[in-house]
Amino acid sequence: MKAKLLVVAGTLSLVSATVPLLAHHSFNAEYDGTRPVTLKGTVTKMEWINPHAWITLDVKSPDGKVVTWRVEAGAPNAMFRRGFRRDSLPVGTEIVVEGFLAKNGSMSANGRDLTFPDGKKLFVGSSGTGAPGDPKEPKDPK
Numbered sequence: 001m002k003a004k005l006l007v008v009a010g011t012l013s014l015v016s017a018t019v020p021l022l023a024h025h026s027f028n029a030e031y032d033g034t035r036p037v038t039l040k041g042t043v044t045k046m047e048w049i050n051p052h053a054w055i056t057l058d059v060k061s062p063d064g065k066v067v068t069w070r071v072e073a074g075a076p077n078a079m080f081r082r083g084f085r086r087d088s089l090p091v092g093t094e095i096v097v098e099g100f101l102a103k104n105g106s107m108s109a110n111g112r113d114l115t116f117p118d119g120k121k122l123f124v125g126s127s128g129t130g131a132p133g134d135p136k137e138p139k140d141p142k
Helices: 004-024 076-081
Strands: 031-047 054-059 066-072 092-103 106-114 121-123
Touching: 031 066, 031 106, 054 092
Parallel strands: 066 106
Antiparallel strands: 031 054, 031 092, 054 066, 092 106, 106 121
């Protein structure tokens, strides 16, 4: 009985240890560095969650239909160091996001650069996407 309990406890420990590992991913696992995208739209939601923040925006397609996109951004702490604040992207803000399309064909992208209505541009991506020509993460502003 004691041996069975140890086996069950050991198995549960291993399984619970692997769950956090599955939560994070590499750029190349989900995004296509050869398929850049530029999205101009209106922020409908901003999620400051770890390990990546998410920006949801409505983008008008060429045929006039509004399409909802989700853009994966960097970790909230990294974004704050780059100049973002929790109130930087309120609902209704018009932005332009440059990034890379998801491999699975969904309306999602990995963000790279974000341009605000006043023309200010900030790096929104994760560090080092691995996309062609993508430099290492910019230095934090001092």
